[in-house]
Amino acid sequence: MSWEEVSAISTFVTMIVIGASAIAALIQLRHMRAGNAISGFIGMMDKWSSPEARRVQNYVFGGELDRKLADADYRKGLTATLIDRLAHPEVAYLDFWESIGMLNKLGYFPEDAFMESGGPNCLRAWEKLEPVVAIIRRSRGPQAYDNFEYLASRVIIWDAKHPDGLFPRHTPHLPVVDKFKDDVSGSANVT
Secondary structure, eight states, rough: HHHHHHHHHHHHHHHHHHHHHHHHHHHHEEEEEHHHHHHHEEEEEEEEHHHHHHHHHHHHHHHHHHHHHHHHHHHHHTTTTSOOOOHHHHHHHHHHHHHHHHHHTSSSOOOOHHHHHHHHHHHHHHHHHHHHHHHHHHHHHHHHHHHHHHHHHHHHHHHHHOOTTTTOSOOOOOOOOOTTTTOOOOOOOEE
């Protein structure tokens, strides 16, 4: 075997090793990205379920926000350049959804995972907070909370494509027996 043949074979083997290394690196990057997405998603869910977040959600959905919005002075506070989030806890909730929307838009969270766990809550939050967004946009313009708006729009699109969710087709649903079906009130106010 001549030196030219040995050189050609070694070049070919080197090329295979480099190609295999590149493929392994891509697989490892994909796994790292998935791990980071899971960590970020869990962090956001932890924030969502904290006692303070629950108090804010109760404020927004429990009727207090509606009562406050009836006051013109309260609404005026929403047009300030720097909104007091202690006086306006609904804005902290808007900030949360804005962050989720941005992370979703940039592809940091798998959209299906979010839609199944948070999609309905996002849409309920948008419907409840839309008047607040409209007031804030008077002074900040249409880009204020546009990532939250984007996320709510994506929820509507996702719901239209998946009206029954993503339950695996070949997995039977378990029977769910409502032992309390005679109860008058069946509406849950869980966020």
